[in-house]
Structures are given as C-alpha cells and as structure tokens.
Amino acid sequence: MSASSECRYKYEECKETADWLLSRISQKPTVAIICGSGLGGLADLLENRTIFPYQDIPHFPKSTVQGHAGQLVFGELRGKQCICMQGRFHFYEGYNITTVTYPVRVFFLLGVEILIVTNAAGGLNPDFNVGDIMIIKDHINMPGFAGQNPLCGPNDDRFGVRFPCMSDAYDKCIAELAREAAEEQGCTSFLRRGVYCMLAGPTFETIAECRALQILGADAVGMSTVPEVVVARHCGLRVFGLSLITNKVVTDYDSKERANHEEVLQTTRMRTQDLQRLVSHLVGKL
Numbered sequence: 705m706s707a708s709s710e711c712r713y714k715y716e717e718c719k720e721t722a723d724w725l726l727s728r729i730s731q732k733p734t735v736a737i738i739c740g741s742g743l744g745g746l747a748d749l750l751e752n753r754t755i756f757p758y759q760d761i762p763h764f765p766k767s768t769v770q771g772h773a774g775q776l777v778f779g780e781l782r783g784k785q786c787i788c789m790q791g792r793f794h795f796y797e798g799y800n801i802t803t804v805t806y807p808v809r810v811f812f813l814l815g816v817e818i819l820i821v822t823n824a825a826g827g828l829n830p831d832f833n834v835g836d837i838m839i840i841k842d843h844i845n846m847p848g849f850a851g852q853n854p855l856c857g858p859n860d861d862r863f864g865v866r867f868p869c870m871s872d873a874y875d876k877c878i879a880e881l882a883r884e885a886a887e888e889q890g891c892t893s894f895l896r897r898g899v900y901c902m903l904a905g906p907t908f909e910t911i912a913e914c915r916a917l918q919i920l921g922a923d924a925v926g927m928s929t930v931p932e933v934v935v936a937r938h939c940g941l942r943v944f945g946l947s948l949i950t951n952k953v954v955t956d957y958d959s960k961e962r963a964n965h966e967e968v969l970q971t972t973r974m975r976t977q978d979l980q981r982l983v984s985h986l987v988g989k990l
C-alpha cells in the first residue's frame with residue numbers, strides 16, 4: 705500500500721460516521737460551518753444544540769491545536785439546521801491530507817448542501833488592514849502543486865467525478881448575499897474580496913515567499929481551508945469562505961515586524977463578534 709493511500713477513508717467509513725450521527729439527531733443539517741482558529745464561538749450561536757466531541761464519533765480524527773475545541777455542534781441558526789465544526793484538522797499537525805477533509809464527506813452524507821469555511825490569514829494585499837474580513841473569491845492550492853491534493857488516488861464516483869472543475873469553487877450568489885449582509889450590518893468598511901493561498905505551514909512565510917505569492921495574485925495566505933473546499937466541490941456542495949486578516953505579512957527586509965501566533969489570536973478576539981454576526985446574518989438569508 706502506498707503512503708498516500710494508507711490514510712484514505714473508504715466510503716463505508718464515512719457512511720458509518722454519518723449514520724451514527726443521523727441516529728442521534730432529530731433534524732438533518734443543510735449548512736455546515738468550519739470554524740477557523742479562535743472562531744469557534746460561532747457554534748455558541750446555535751440553538752437547541754447537540755454536541756459530539758470528536759473522540760466520541762466513530763472514525764473521526766482528533767484535534768490537537770490550541771484554541772480548537774474539537775467537537776461537532778448541531779443546532780439551529782436563524783431558522784436553518786446547521787452543523788458547526790469547532791476545531792478543524794490541519795495538514796501541519798501531521799494528518800494525511802485525506803484525514804483533513806474527512807468531515808466534509810461526512811457532511812455530504814448527512815445531506816449538507818452548503819459549506820461555509822472561515823479561517824485566519826495573513827494579508828498579502830498591501831491595501832488590506834489587520835481586522836479586515838475577506839470574502840474568498842478563489843484560491844491557490846499550493847500543497848496541490850506539490851502533489852498533496854485530497855482527491856489524489858482512486859476516485860469513488862459516489863462522491864464525485866474524477867476531474868472536478870475548480871473554476872467555480874466559490875459560490876457567487878452566496879458571496880453576493882454576504883455582501884448584502886455586511887451592508888445591512890454596517891461592516892462594509894472592513895469587508896474585502898480576494899484570493900486565498902494555502903501553504904502547508906506550520907512555518908510562517910519568508911519575505912521572498914510573500915513577495916512570490918503577491919506576484920502570483922494571492923491576497924491572503926493561510927494554512928487551511930483549500931483541501932476542504934476541494935473535497936466539498938468534488939461532492940457538489942456550494943461553498944462560501946471568509947478569511948479574517950489577522951496580520952499583515954512582512955515583505956520588507958528592514959521591517960522589525962515578525963509574524964506570530966499571538967497576534968493572530970489577538971486579532972481574532974477583536975473581530976470574532978463581527979465575523980459571527982456576519983455569518984449568522986448570512987445563514988438567515990440562505
């Protein structure tokens with residue numbers, strides 16, 4: 705068995721996880737939300753919650769990163785049945801790329817139709833400010849360039865086609881609804897739109913790497929989201945993504961600034977309420 709196929713989950717395992725969850729909830733979710741670092745508070749907005757710690761769910765991986773609770777929260781948000789993933793799996797934690805995306809296939813089998821992803825990201829676009837919220841219009845799958853695509857290996861047609869299209873990965877209609885929601889909430893002054901680039905991490909980027917990513921057309925850089933979006937699109941989910949710009953990347957050799965996780969968490973704390981309000985308002989409009 706090759707290294708890349710070792711951690712590949714079978715359809716039957718995803719189905720077992722989905723059936724286990726379905727037998728324990730009264731209403732099927734139609735919207736799934738993956739909460740980024742420090743953004744797990746979104747799950748607290750759900751009403752009539754049913755909570756499953758990851759370690760209790762059959763076949764579910766365990767979360768290792770600080771600031772991630774590691775549980776699935778089912779409940780109602782603005783009249784919609786939702787499932788919130790409090791704590792995601794990152795490639796830099798050492799998970800196989802197919803493990804990172806396992807929950808998305810479970811969401812699909814639960815009957816979820818829309819996936820909302822949030823993340824913390826470094827701002828590459830010089831016009832962006834710390835605290836901006838960026839609607840993801842497209843992505844650059846840098847690990848995919850290096851052969852780390854969650855769809856590598858045998859294709860299971862029950863999930864999707866062998867060669868899925870990615871030019872329409874981010875749903876334009878949902879993005880438009882989000883813009884309306886932001887307007888209604890008076891938060892357009894810090895709303896942006898742009899391209900998210902995923903790197904594997906866990907190192908933050910060098911100055912040369914940041915400059916290269918800017919030339920490639922990326923507006924924000926982070927260490928998550930893209931594998932989940934790829935798998936979601938493969939199985940036909942509609943996707944909407946938001947990046948919270950937690951820091952500005954360093955592109956100047958004379959700068960004394962240093963990217964650090966504390967700044968990421970600090971900005972997240974500052975904007976978490978705005979982001980939660982925006983997502984919940986958006987869900988009400990779906």
Ligand code: HPA
Nearest residue numbers: 824825826925926927968
């Ligand atoms: N780089 C990569 N990932 C990140 C950053 C960054 O600057 N900020 C938050 N996540």
